[in-house]
Each structure stands twice: as C-alpha cells, then as structure tokens.
Amino acid sequence: MIVKAFPQDFVWGVSTSAYQVEGAWNEDGKGESIWDRFCHTPYRIANGDTGDIACDHYHRMPEDVALMKELGVKGYRFSIAWTRIFPDGKGKVNPKGLDFYDRLVDELGKAGILANATLNHWDLPQALQDLGGWANRDTTDRFAEYARVMFDRLGDRVALWATHNEPVVVTSGYLGGSMAPGLADASVAYRVAHHLNLAHGKAVQVFRQGGYPGKIGIVLDLQNYIPESDSEADVLATQRMLDHSHHLFLDPIFKRQYPQGLMEWLGTIAPQPQEGDMEIISTPIDFLGLNYYFTLKVRYEPWGGLLKAAARPFSAPMWSQTEMGWGVHPEGLTAILLKLRNHYGNPDIYITENGTAAPDQPDEHGFVQDRERIAYLRRHLIAAHDAIQQGVNLRGYFVWSFMDNFEWALGYRPRFGIVRVDYATQKRIPKLSAYWYREVIRQNAVWE
Numbered sequence: 001m002i003v004k005a006f007p008q009d010f011v012w013g014v015s016t017s018a019y020q021v022e023g024a025w026n027e028d029g030k031g032e033s034i035w036d037r038f039c040h041t042p043y044r045i046a047n048g049d050t051g052d053i054a055c056d057h058y059h060r061m062p063e064d065v066a067l068m069k070e071l072g073v074k075g076y077r078f079s080i081a082w083t084r085i086f087p088d089g090k091g092k093v094n095p096k097g098l099d100f101y102d103r104l105v106d107e108l109g110k111a112g113i114l115a116n117a118t119l120n121h122w123d124l125p126q127a128l129q130d131l132g133g134w135a136n137r138d139t140t141d142r143f144a145e146y147a148r149v150m151f152d153r154l155g156d157r158v159a160l161w162a163t164h165n166e167p168v169v170v171t172s173g174y175l176g177g178s179m180a181p182g183l184a185d186a187s188v189a190y191r192v193a194h195h196l197n198l199a200h201g202k203a204v205q206v207f208r209q210g211g212y213p214g215k216i217g218i219v220l221d222l223q224n225y226i227p228e229s230d231s232e233a234d235v236l237a238t239q240r241m242l243d244h245s246h247h248l249f250l251d252p253i254f255k256r257q258y259p260q261g262l263m264e265w266l267g268t269i270a271p272q273p274q275e276g277d278m279e280i281i282s283t284p285i286d287f288l289g290l291n292y293y294f295t296l297k298v299r300y301e302p303w304g305g306l307l308k309a310a311a312r313p314f315s316a317p318m319w320s321q322t323e324m325g326w327g328v329h330p331e332g333l334t335a336i337l338l339k340l341r342n343h344y345g346n347p348d349i350y351i352t353e354n355g356t357a358a359p360d361q362p363d364e365h366g367f368v369q370d371r372e373r374i375a376y377l378r379r380h381l382i383a384a385h386d387a388i389q390q391g392v393n394l395r396g397y398f399v400w401s402f403m404d405n406f407e408w409a410l411g412y413r414p415r416f417g418i419v420r421v422d423y424a425t426q427k428r429i430p431k432l433s434a435y436w437y438r439e440v441i442r443q444n445a446v447w448e
C-alpha cells in the first residue's frame with residue numbers, strides 16, 4: 001500500500017451553499033432571491049422541488065457544525081444568502097440575517113473549524129434582477145456594498161472569502177435558460193460575465209482598503225476539456241469552450257485582458273470594458289478556488305449553439321459515468337492544477353468542490369455504504385497529491401458536499417453528500433464515505 005501524505009497544514013473541508021441547504025426561504029426578514037422565484041415558477045425544477053425547506057440548515061446549523069466536528073472536518077465552505085442581509089438587494093440591512101451568519105462563524109470557531117465564506121453562490125436578490133440583475137452595471141456597486149457589510153461583521157472570524165462561486169454558471173443562466181434567472185439572451189450574457197468580473201474586483205478592493213484579516217479569492221468552474229480529435233475544427237471548438245468556461249474569468253483576473261479569440265468570435269456581444277474596469281478586475285487575489293468534477297470531449301458542431309461546439313462526458317478506463325451522467329477522469333484534475341501552475345502564476349489554490357452523486361442505497365437504518373463515492377474521492381485526492389508533488393500550491397480540499405442537498409434544476413434526486421439527509425425527517429446519517437474521510441483527515445493522507 002502506498003501512502004500519499006499531504007502537507008502539514010492542509011485544510012480538509014466540506015462544502016455547501018445557502019440556497020441548497022438553508023431553507024427558511026422567507027423567514028426572519030429574508031427577501032426573495034432569483035432562485036426562490038425560479039423554483040416557484042412552474043416546470044423549471046424537476047418534480048416541482050424547491051429550496052423552501054431544503055436541509056433546514058437555517059434552524060439545524062448548530063447540530064450540523066457539531067457533526068462536522070465529530071467527523072474531524074477542518075474547514076467549512078458555505079455561502080451567504082445576499083437576501084438575508086439585503087432583502088431588497090440594497091438599502092436597509094436585515095439584522096436577523098446578519099445574526100444567523102454571526103452565529104454560524106461563532107459555532108465554527110468553537111469547533112475549531114475554519115470558515116470559508118462565499119458571497120455569491122447564484123442567489124441574486126430578485127429586487128436587483130427586476131432592475132436588470134447582473135446585466136445592469138449598478139449591480140456591481142450593490143455587490144460591493146453587500147461585501148463591505150459582510151467583511152465588517154464577520155471579517156474577524158472568516159479565514160477565506162470568495163466573491164463568486166462559478167460566475168460562468170450565472171452567465172449560463174442568461175444563455176441556456178436552465179439556471180436562474182432562466183433567460184436565453186446571448187446579447188446580455190457576456191455583459192453579465194463582465195459585470196460579474198467587475199463586481200469581483202470591486203469587492204476585492206473593498207477588502208484591501210478595509211485591511212481585514214483573512215484572504216480573498218474567487219471560485220471558478222474549471223472542468224477539463226479535451227478535443228474529440230486533432231482536427232483543426234475540434235481543436236478550435238475546444239479552445240472556444242475553454243475561453244468561455246475558463247479564460248472569460250481567469251484571464252481578466254490574472255492577465256488583465258479577455259481572451260482575444262473569444263472576443264473576436266463574439267463580436268458585438270463581447271464584453272465591453274469601460275476605462276479602468278480591467279485594472280479593478282485584476283486587483284490581486286490571495287487564492288483561487290477550483291471546482292473540478294469531470295472531463296469533457298469537445299467537437300466542432302455547426303448546430304452547437306453560440307460556440308458551435310458540443311461536449312460529451314469522458315471517462316478514464318475502468319470508470320463509468322456518475323448519477324449525473326458525468327465522466328470520471330481524475331487525471332483531468334491534475335491537468336487543471338498544472339495549467340494553473342504553468343500559465344496563471346502558480347497561485348495558492350483550494351479545491352473548493354469535488355465529489356460525486358452516487359446511487360446511495362440506504363439500509364433499513366438509513367446507512368449508505370457509498371463505496372463508489374469513496375473510490376471517486378480517493379482517486380481525485382491521489383490526482384491532487386500528484387499535482388502537489390509537481391509544485392502546485394494546493395492548500396486544501398473541500399468535498400462537495402457535506403450533506404445531500406437541493407441540486408438546482410434537478411431537485412433532490414441527485415445526492416452528493418458524505419452525510420445522507422432523510423428529507424422526510426431531516427435526520428442526518430453519515431455515509432461510509434464520511435467515516436472514510438474522517439480517517440483521511442486523521443492520517444492527513446490517502447493510500448493507493
């Protein structure tokens with residue numbers, strides 16, 4: 001057996017997001033978010049599921065933190081619901097909303113668990129969407145105001161701040177219609193991307209000017225894309241997919257410019273930075289959050305939408321697809337980590353999401369022997385370890401997810417947790433993977 005030991009201060013964590021776990025969608029003064037609106041719109045979500053109750057984490061947070069402590073977890077990545085703080089997206093702050101996150105970071109501090117807070121995990125206030133949402137440049141200032149309030153209130157106890165989770169998905173919410181706000185308007189999608197970048201930069205500048213402790217970064221959706229063939233058409237299509245999903249955000253932040261090829265491809269709907277925008281966007285950050293799940297094979301496809309590209313899941317030999325229909329390709333994680341080392345200044349990186357939905361057949365006690373999930377996590381940790389051995393500054397790993405939760409347009413069917421949630425009773429039942437992860441944390445190592 002080969003033991004792969006991680007660096008001494010490596011952060012072993014778990015991840016969730018507000019809309020997917022909190023519930024209490026309209027409690028204690030919380031305002032409506034675009035995901036509340038989207039879920040309350042017929043036919044948008046599988047089975048008519050909503051995040052109205054979710055895992056009831058808003059009321060069960062102390063027990064959930066206690067369970068994290070019992071499992072030996074060292075870090076908790078959560079997101080803050082903007083509409084608990086600014087019910088209308090701006091104006092009056094809601095004290096009860098602030099109080100909840102105050103209690104959360106205090107519970108984490110008592111448990112010796114590092115707080116990793118994301119400001120925007122897709123749940124924009126509906127009141128701001130009614131004014132154009134991320135297509136409206138003013139929203140970047142509303143975001144900076146919200147960030148300042150959170151830094152002031154929690155900044156003394158939050159170790160890691162992320163401005164956005166996967167801004168490309170917000171852009172997709174304006175392209176494909178399957179994510180809130182459920183539009184299909186390419187003419188605004190890339191203005192949205194630019195404003196997300198600008199909002200990120202403005203929040204980082206607020207953080208720097210305020211001299212807060214802790215570190216700030218952004219979490220990006222960096223799946224691995226490889227061409228279906230070495231034909232020029234497939235290679236160029238893959239480049240367009242990478243420009244759209246990686247470089248639309250990586251390049252402004254780390255290189256102060258948009259990917260030229262994508263700008264030319266998009267033409268009049270490409271981002272239109274104003275004077276000074278790129279300097280704001282590229283304000284240096286302390287770390288990059290990487291969400292990695294799968295690899296896709298890309299080919300040129302004339303009918304492949306705006307990018308004329310189509311992608312299909314790729315699985316490494318001996319692996320099948322997951323419950324999400326995603327391929328399993330741990331080597332793709334190593335490839336992404338090395339790309340960041342080689343082309344983006346080898347920043348400090350946290351893997352902020354990695355995990356899998358699995359069949360999860362509970363026994364009569366609700367216990368799940370999720371060996372597929374253990375195999376997936378173990379192989380991706382080995383892939384991450386390989387990258388560290390090659391000089392990547394990987395500082396931590398957060399499993400998606402701590403517990404089963406609301407999986408956006410798919411509702412509650414897919415289960416990603418290392419802890420099972422019995423939604424009928426809200427009981428939490430650690431799966432076999434939770435005990436396996438506890439051992440990994442204890443050993444600070446995985447074994448091949």
Ligand SMILES: OC[C@@H]1[C@@H](O)[C@H](O)[C@@H](O)c2nc(CNc3ccccc3)cn21
Nearest residue numbers: 017165166169221291293353400407416
């Ligand atoms: O789908 C699992 C998780 C999801 O629950 C998280 O909220 C989100 O941050 C997340 N991102 C990915 C990877 N990117 C992705 C985005 C949209 C659709 C499919 C994959 C997976 N996940």
